[in-house]
Amino acid sequence: MSRIAFSTEPPSPVGRTVVVGAGPAGLLATLRASTEAHEILLVDHGKDFYGRRRPDARQYADATTAVSGFGGAALLSCGRMRLTHRVGTTLSPRFPPHDIEDRQREIDTVLLQDESEKNIELYGTDMVAAAALAARATECDLDYTHYPVRELDGEQLFSVMGSMRERIAGVGRILCGTRCMDVRPSPRSGSRWEVWLSGEGGEYPRLVHADNVVLAPGAAATAWLHDQGQRLGLPSRPATPEIGLHLEGPRDLLEPLLTAGPDPLLTWQSPDGATARCLNPWTGDGIVPAPGHQGAHRHVTRRTDRSSNRAQITLLVRCTGPQALTASQARVLAFHGGVIAQTLGDFFQDRPTTGTTGAAAVGYLPSLPKATTGSLSTLLPRPYREAMKALIIRLAKLSPSLLHEENLLYGLAVQGIEHRFDITDSMQAPEHPGLYLVGDGPGLTDGIMAAAETGWIAGDAIAAQHRPMVDLGRLVPQARNANQLSHDPIPAA
Numbered sequence: 001m002s003r004i005a006f007s008t009e010p011p012s013p014v015g016r017t018v019v020v021g022a023g024p025a026g027l028l029a030t031l032r033a034s035t036e037a038h039e040i041l042l043v044d045h046g047k048d049f050y051g052r053r054r055p056d057a058r059q060y061a062d063a064t065t066a067v068s069g070f071g072g073a074a075l076l077s078c079g080r081m082r083l084t085h086r087v088g089t090t091l092s093p094r095f096p097p098h099d100i101e102d103r104q105r106e107i108d109t110v111l112l113q114d115e116s117e118k119n120i121e122l123y124g125t126d127m128v129a130a131a132a133l134a135a136r137a138t139e140c141d142l143d144y145t146h147y148p149v150r151e152l153d154g155e156q157l158f159s160v161m162g163s164m165r166e167r168i169a170g171v172g173r174i175l176c177g178t179r180c181m182d183v184r185p186s187p188r189s190g191s192r193w194e195v196w197l198s199g200e201g202g203e204y205p206r207l208v209h210a211d212n213v214v215l216a217p218g219a220a221a222t223a224w225l226h227d228q229g230q231r232l233g234l235p236s237r238p239a240t241p242e243i244g245l246h247l248e249g250p251r252d253l254l255e256p257l258l259t260a261g262p263d264p265l266l267t268w269q270s271p272d273g274a275t276a277r278c279l280n281p282w283t284g285d286g287i288v289p290a291p292g293h294q295g296a297h298r299h300v301t302r303r304t305d306r307s308s309n310r311a312q313i314t315l316l317v318r319c320t321g322p323q324a325l326t327a328s329q330a331r332v333l334a335f336h337g338g339v340i341a342q343t344l345g346d347f348f349q350d351r352p353t354t355g356t357t358g359a360a361a362v363g364y365l366p367s368l369p370k371a372t373t374g375s376l377s378t379l380l381p382r383p384y385r386e387a388m389k390a391l392i393i394r395l396a397k398l399s400p401s402l403l404h405e406e407n408l409l410y411g412l413a414v415q416g417i418e419h420r421f422d423i424t425d426s427m428q429a430p431e432h433p434g435l436y437l438v439g440d441g442p443g444l445t446d447g448i449m450a451a452a453e454t455g456w457i458a459g460d461a462i463a464a465q466h467r468p469m470v471d472l473g474r475l476v477p478q479a480r481n482a483n484q485l486s487h488d489p490i491p492a493a
């Protein structure tokens with residue numbers, strides 16, 4: 001039997017951190033972890049930054065390029081960055097809101113560090129309008145969450161990520177086109193982890209020794225991370241998926257919702273535990289089938305077409321308890337028949353839409369005129385369907401034109417199908433010192449800023465390991481001289 005040849009990188013004398021994944025989580029982890037006293041290696045199996053650039057930054061050349069490579073899924077995302085302490089059920093319950101907000105502000109500053117990027121406007125700063133919308137939402141039995149938002153177009157995203165690329169290159173080694181195959185506890189003294197890497201074109205695997213490993217592989221690598229987790233014995237909980245529909249109609253569809261900011265989060269909580277929310281409204285954009293993620297976490301998404309006369313908003317429902325779908329059931333639903341379109345009138349009557357999507361839409365040009373018409377309402381399990389209807393009815397109290405019969409629903413979209421890994425407050429896997437889990441892949445976040453924040457926290461924890469210890473012997477006599485400390489004897493260590 002032939003043996004696999006591999007090259008081994010010896011343990012670094014100063015300590016080494018390997019970050020897997022160059023999306024927002026991995027990038028911020030790398031920046032924050034960097035200290036002069038240790039070495040950082042950032043690996044991503046996708047293309048490097050410049051290899052992902054194309055004339056229209058928002059057009060996907062292929063599915064892999066869209067979510068993979070330097071910048072991660074964020075590089076070709078819609079570019080909407082939400083600065084909020086409501087960053088999902090992993091971070092929000094752990095830290096006081098002002099801690100999260102402070103970190104988000106710092107991340108915002110780090111991302112927009114270059115002079116040219118500072119001009120990217122922050123929307124949603126009118127707190128009077130926010131309070132008015134919140135009051136109207138409460139009357140409609142909805143909960144309104146207000147937060148400031150930055151909207152970056154394709155060029156701005158490239159500029160932000162390009163400057164990140166330069167800064168990261170200054171603090172660590174970037175290895176794109178390199179896949180992390182495996183992470184194992186190291187049998188060697190002096191290093192905690194072995195990281196197995198494989199280069200582009202089937203290069204021999206390379207073994208790297210590391211004190212710390214940050215796993216930031218994003219939502220598209222859920223299956224790989226799940227396998228890793230099982231082999232390493234990392235505790236995780238099954239996902240609770242969210243099922244989504246995109247509601248599309250004429251351009252003025254959403255205006256009353258947009259009085260306080262471009263991205264209102266409106267939530268309805270059903271008495272039996274379903275949570276229905278709407279977010280991500282767009283005016284003038286389009287919906288396209290999402291690039292084929294392994295695991296289909298988003299089935300339909302957007303492309304830029306600002307000249308069009310339509311608007312859309314995403315509606316999402318999550319159920320809990322026995323009525324909740326499992327991740328695999330949700331995945332099967334999302335793949336069922338590709339993107340289906342149904343008019344709102346038919347959705348509420350639970351009858352299929354027939355004819356063409358193009359003919360069904362009235363007063364606007366639908367983004368997918370050739371989408372198959374059918375019945376999303378009967379595809380959705382009952383609790384999801386009922387919660388979706390309840391949400392639309394409440395939203396229509398704020399914005400009556402939402403309820404026009406000719407508006408279209410597209411679906412199904414699915415998100416939140418990642419296993420949610422247990423982590424400590426520093427994003428470390430419990431009982432696995434030096435192994436950090438960050439971003440969307442381990443089911444901790446869903447969005448650029450939240451993913452970046454988990455990376456930031458992990459990076460800080462790693463940097464803290466490498467900071468020089470405070471020399472008490474040097475500090476204490478000085479302080480005593482300055483009469484700043486009591487004269488109690490210092491206890492022996």
Ligand SMILES: Cc1cc2nc3c(=O)[nH]c(=O)nc-3n(C[C@H](O)[C@H](O)[C@H](O)COP(=O)(O)OP(=O)(O)OC[C@H]3O[C@@H](n4cnc5c(N)ncnc54)[C@H](O)[C@@H]3O)c2cc1C
Pocket residue numbers: 020021022023024025026043044045046067068069070071072073074075076077078079080081082178179180181216217218219220221224298301302438439440441445446447448449451452
């Ligand atoms: C079409 C689309 C639009 C979006 N729009 C928005 C938006 O407007 N606002 C917003 O906040 N969020 C948006 N998102 C979500 C946002 O992009 C993600 O939440 C965010 O990028 C997650 O960051 P991450 O670092 O966890 O993972 P990712 O950004 O997914 O990065 C993970 C990286 O890890 C690499 N990787 C995976 N496995 C391995 C491996 N084994 N070895 C080496 N490398 C590996 C991948 O190549 C990838 O580059 C959008 C997502 C999509 C798909």
